[in-house]
Amino acid sequence: MHELSVTESILSIVLKHAQTHKAEKVLAINLKIGELSELVGDCIQQYFDYLSKGTIAEGAIIDVETSPIIFQCKECAHTFEVSFKDSKDFACPRCKGIKSSLISGREFYIKDITIS
Amino acid sequence: MADIRLIEIKEDILSDNKNLADEIRDMLRVHNVFMLNLMASPGGGKTSLIVNTIRRMKDTCRIGVIEGDIDSMVDAEKVVQEGIPAVQLKTGGFCHLDATMIKMALDEMDLKNLDLVIIENIGNLVCPAEFDTGAHKNAMILSVPEGDDKPLKYPLIFSVCDILVVNKIDYLGVADFDMSAMKKRVIPLNPGITIIEASCKTGEGIEKWTRWLADEMNTYQRAVT
Numbered sequence: 001m002h003e004l005s006v007t008e009s010i011l012s013i014v015l016k017h018a019q020t021h022k023a024e025k026v027l028a029i030n031l032k033i034g035e036l037s038e039l040v041g042d043c044i045q046q047y048f049d050y051l052s053k054g055t056i057a058e059g060a061i062i063d064v065e066t067s068p069i070i071f072q073c074k075e076c077a078h079t080f081e082v083s084f085k086d087s088k089d090f091a092c093p094r095c096k097g098i099k100s101s102l103i104s105g106r107e108f109y110i111k112d113i114t115i116s
Numbered sequence: 117m118a119d120i121r122l123i124e125i126k127e128d129i130l131s132d133n134k135n136l137a138d139e140i141r142d143m144l145r146v147h148n149v150f151m152l153n154l155m156a157s158p159g160g161g162k163t164s165l166i167v168n169t170i171r172r173m174k175d176t177c178r179i180g181v182i183e184g185d186i187d188s189m190v191d192a193e194k195v196v197q198e199g200i201p202a203v204q205l206k207t208g209g210f211c212h213l214d215a216t217m218i219k220m221a222l223d224e225m226d227l228k229n230l231d232l233v234i235i236e237n238i239g240n241l242v243c244p245a246e247f248d249t250g251a252h253k254n255a256m257i258l259s260v261p262e263g264d265d266k267p268l269k270y271p272l273i274f275s276v277c278d279i280l281v282v283n284k285i286d287y288l289g290v291a292d293f294d295m296s297a298m299k300k301r302v303i304p305l306n307p308g309i310t311i312i313e314a315s316c317k318t319g320e321g322i323e324k325w326t327r328w329l330a331d332e333m334n335t336y337q338r339a340v341t
Contacts, residue, residue: 002212002242002247005214006246010129012132013129013131017123027120036275037272038242069271087268088268089304090301091300091304098300098303099307102275108128108129109125109126109127109128110125111124111125111126112122113123113125114122115123116120
């Protein structure tokens with residue numbers, strides 16, 4: 001739903017770095033987005049295609065690498081992956097503890113760009 | 117043919133928003149103003165909680181409100197009726213508030229004569245969770261009729277809040293809501309979160325809320341002086 005705001009930010013950061021590296025064209029953009037964010041990669045590409053018209057990033061292909069939601073149990077140190085669509089709760093599958101820390105799933109950054 | 121180069125960036129997508137949010141906190145520090153971001157679904161009870169807060173705290177604390185929840189004056193009028201200044205943002209149906217919008221609202225407020233600013237964010241459990249508003253603490257409301265499975269459907273917002281107010285507990289007898297199951301879903305996402313059970317209608321639990329808010333404000337103000 002908020003892919004438009006996010007895509008505007010992506011374009012701004014990409015153009016800033018492309019300019020620093022004296023790029024003529026941005027060919028590809030790799031993003032890392034954790035599953036906690038629930039952003040839709042296709043929407044980002046669509047908005048990007050629209051927003052980047054007339055810039056050197058026009059036509060760039062966006063690839064989104066999603067990182068899974070992984071918790072580490074504070075009671076037994078077991079790490080476990082969670083799928084929110086399938087889970088009924090987030091207790092540790094090993095010891096049933098509910099105190100955990102999130103070690104993956106909240107990433108939200110631009111990994112790299114390919115330029116020419 | 118031009119070289120093809122891979123440039124590593126590793127920059128947070130919302131870094132501009134985060135930087136502005138930090139600037140907002142610096143600006144609030146100058147005037148010693150504490151800011152709270154309040155989020156919930158539409159109808160969850162944001163305006164009711166704000167009105168309850170104003171009635172109990174306005175004698176000891178100068179409050180201002182930023183109204184972001186949709187383009188009508190309905191909520192802002194309720195706040196103004198309590199004798200409190202309110203700025204209504206014209207968001208035009210936008211799905212969240214960000215630091216740029218909050219900065220615009222704060223520029224309209226007389227910060228040197230305020231102690232507390234409350235942001236009433238857009239009624240939405242998805243988008244507001246992503247955007248740092250420049251607030252010092254995030255609060256959210258989950259109302260009993262919405263159901264106890266919301267932490268499973270909207271984990272991000274539960275993970276970014278400092279406090280969760282479970283509102284409309286006067287519905288517990290009628291609605292299918294398992295409080296213990298709901299808490300077990302929230303705690304792994306956010307072990308440090310404070311959870312309060314309340315009803316804006318009956319007043320139950322509201323004192324715990326205002327006490328939490330007053331404690332947070334005191335901690336903030338002590339850090340400045």
